Amino acid sequence: MSYMAWGSIRCFGEAVRWLLFGQIAVADFAGNSRHKLEPFSSPVGVVPMDTQEAPVSRSGQCLCGGVRYQLEAEPLSFMFCHCRDCQTVSGGGPAAIVMLPKPAFRLLQGTLKTYSKRSDRGNMAHRRFCAECGSQILSELDARPRFVFIKAGTLDDPASLTPRANLWIRSAQPWSAMDRTLKQFETEP
Structure with a gap:
């Protein structure tokens, strides 16, 4: 799926890219996509990436190469999550995660298995991995x-990619190196 419109907004005093997929304004982190985002509005929880001319396609794969995927939009943010679940999944330190609109993810090859667990905030988190x-x-x-x-x-x-924030720093291990020049959030934005 290609983007239909793109532009920028202001959040945390920085320009943030937005994309419009049909009726979904993907920079609306509050989950309320029923209204259109206007340029320079302030959605909740945006941790911005640098703005660029237009979205670019990226790809990735699992360790064995059995799963391949494509991202059809630039990530909205790149963060390190220090929550206990991400520490467990990563094997110790934070998880390095990139956030993007769901319609921009396309599975090209393979099958993903799912493990679901209630997060520290009480919401369900679904982790998808190579079988x-x-x-x-x-x-x-x-x-x-x-x-x-x-x-x-x-x-x-x-x-x-350039990281923008550390999330769940209250759960970070004292031995885990953390870039203190990034935005810091006790839990999540």
Whole structure:
């Protein structure tokens, strides 16, 4: 699916890219897509990426290559999540996650298995992974149904992204290196 419209808004004093897929204004993190976002409005919880001319396609895969996917829009944000569930999934430190609108994720090859668990906030989190090698590919949160959260390490070119925030820092381990120049959130925005 290609984007139908794009532009920018202001949030936390920074320009943020927005995309419009049909009636879904993907920069609306409050989950209320029934109204259109106007340029320079302020959706709730946006941790911005740098703005660019237009969206670019990205791809990624699991460790064994059995699962391949494509992102048909630029990520809205790149963050490190220090919640206990992400620490468990990552094997110790935070999970590096990129957020994008759900319609922009396209599974090209393979099948994803799902493990669902109630999050620290009490909402269901659905973690999707390769059935063969176990690589975590993405998470979906019932609290943010219009978005997917891709594990950054599964992207073919994760070095091209710039992290913007640390989430759930109250759960971060004291031995986990944390970039304090990024936006810091005790839980989540």
